[in-house]
Amino acid sequence: MSSERKFPPACWAEAEGILLLRSIATGMVRLSQVANTGATTLPYPDEAQRALNSTILTCLLLKAEPPTSLLKLVEWAAHRPVDRWPAALPPDAVPPGSLLLDKATRQPTQLCYEWAVDAEDSASLYSEQRYMTIAAQRCQEEVHPEAYHAFRRLLVRRPVLTHRELTTLPAAGNGELEALGDLLRDIYQPTPASYLDQEQRTYTACARCHTLLHPTTEGGLWCERQRCRDMGTVRRGREYRADHGGGIHLLIRPLRQWVSEPGTWEIRMARRLTNNGADVELWPGFGNYGMRVRLPDGTALAVDCKDWASPALLGRQAKPPPPDPPYDRCTWVVPSARLRDRPGFRATFERYRSSSSPDLITDRELVGTVRQLVGPVALRNRHTGMALDRGDEPREGLF
Known part of the structure; x- marks a missing residue:
């Protein structure tokens, strides 16, 4: 460029x-x-x-x-x-x-x-930065990456908790979240009254992303996630009584937007890449980046999933992730729908990013390229039982 x-x-x-x-x-x-x-x-x-x-x-x-x-x-x-x-x-x-x-x-x-x-x-x-930094530092001090992974998965899968769950969760199971109990109480706040159905005295979750739906001025329900709205009609999920479990707590908006939403996508992408033969590690290095994707030829990719409305602001935010754990290339992945709905998205990102920032590709491009790189190698090794030849010539593709 x-x-x-x-x-x-x-x-x-x-x-x-x-x-x-x-x-x-x-x-x-x-x-x-x-x-x-x-x-x-x-x-x-x-x-x-x-x-x-x-x-x-x-x-x-x-x-x-x-x-x-x-x-x-x-x-x-x-x-x-x-x-x-x-x-x-x-x-x-x-x-x-x-x-x-x-x-x-x-x-x-x-x-x-x-x-x-x-x-x-x-x-x-x-932003999510200060909260995620605290979580990473505590888990790192305890040399407990499993606790960090449990924390990330909680934010992705449970943006809504009852008060009882919030107070008992840190010590539940094997106590992975025990060191983060006070942080959880900071980031899961009592649900604002604006989410409450005043007549039914209930909150309604989105069936797709599980965050709470917001009542509209026309009497409908609205999901804050663009991905859910793009799918059409709002899907009503679980209903919570206002007093259920001692009251309902909602994950704060910065963490819903910058951690939960991309985390849902990262888990889905990790599954797709694994099914295509890649070795995927979620949130390596206590969350230094989203996924470490290792290919049969030894190449390691640092991947972050990003779904921003403004490609200009996304470009301004773009910078390489920390080098631990090490990787050969870094890339940011955006939904194919972003580029379909706005053909100039990639060009605008390129205009505003620095020369050292990650490449920008779509989820379909990443899966297709991994399939292209992994498929022939994995198939050959299944048939021959031979070790991977690290000296193979790089194949044509994005990486």
């Missing part, structure tokens, strides 16, 4: 609309956190008030009509596509037609969280 095709980082930082969009996204996330507790009163959160002030100032400078209140700004975020806001943004910085808030629930969209994480002063508040 030639350097002139890249988008210089300085230009991104200097673009007037970048700081505004980060501020608005952060303000909307913070406002949603307060609103979910049922405590939306004056004064509003500082982040939300700053976002309103910045938007009004920008509109006045551009001689555009500004939102007259924070409630008006919320309406903008829920109904006005970001690419139509009065803000000067770099090329392809936001997907056309995308919103910061869902229309039917006023909950932050995935894109909104992506922009909040892009803001350096608030990234740690809206």
